[in-house]
Amino acid sequence: MTDGPPLTERPACGNCGKPAFSYMNDFPVCIDCGYKVQHAHWMEMSHNIAMLNHADRELAIACGMPQLANPIEIPRAPMPPITYNNQSVTVTGGTVGVINTGNVEQIRVNLQSLSETAAVDLVEPLKLLTEAILEAQDADADLKNELLEQVAALTEQAKEKPEARKGGTIKALFSAVKTGASTIGSVASAWTSVETLLRTHFGLG
Numbered sequence: 001m002t003d004g005p006p007l008t009e010r011p012a013c014g015n016c017g018k019p020a021f022s023y024m025n026d027f028p029v030c031i032d033c034g035y036k037v038q039h040a041h042w043m044e045m046s047h048n049i050a051m052l053n054h055a056d057r058e059l060a061i062a063c064g065m066p067q068l069a070n071p072i073e074i075p076r077a078p079m080p081p082i083t084y085n086n087q088s089v090t091v092t093g094g095t096v097g098v099i100n101t102g103n104v105e106q107i108r109v110n111l112q113s114l115s116e117t118a119a120v121d122l123v124e125p126l127k128l129l130t131e132a133i134l135e136a137q138d139a140d141a142d143l144k145n146e147l148l149e150q151v152a153a154l155t156e157q158a159k160e161k162p163e164a165r166k167g168g169t170i171k172a173l174f175s176a177v178k179t180g181a182s183t184i185g186s187v188a189s190a191w192t193s194v195e196t197l198l199r200t201h202f203g204l205g
Contacts, residue, residue: 031081038078039115046074077115080123082108082130099134099141103148110155119158119201125194126155129181132190139184147180147187158201170202 013020013030020028024037053071060069082104107130115123133139133147154173157165181191199205 035078035081039080042075042077046077049074077112079108080111080115080127082111082127082134100145100148103145103152104130104134106152107148107155110152110159113159114155117159122158122194122197122201125190125197126151126158129187129190129194132187133184136184136186138186143180143184147177147184150177150180154198158198162203165202171204174198174202174204 015033018030057069
């Protein structure tokens, strides 16, 4: 992926129509679509490496020398982007003003951890929820920061193994985010999209 021309000259993303921020060969892509392509490539590569590691171990065992197995380390998944006004929060943090970008960055890190586990289905809905909070026109900065802090804490619990999660904390956070999201029309639908997935993930029923 390479940098494109100045922002004022950049075309729309060839996939979704959002402003393009980079190019894949000659194809303009926005931040979100670029990440999706990178993540798809990572998933394919990870699968191939896992198969190679399995074959390597099987061969070592067949030869009676399992200690000679030499697995290839699977690279970390690409970091999921969170955007604000069609820009990456981590790149243009100063433009977010009074929004606490520390919470946004923590959510991003937690989403990366989720993308590397079987909970990859949570990543996109939680990313969209975070972006909906950032972009909400019907909420002040204090409410946004409160919700972002709660989502950061909730994603922190989501990335933990079941035995390491704190049930009482999860229930309190889940209820708080649900209540806060329901008061913001533009965020409520994003919460609805992820609520059932989170209930299943945390075993809330």
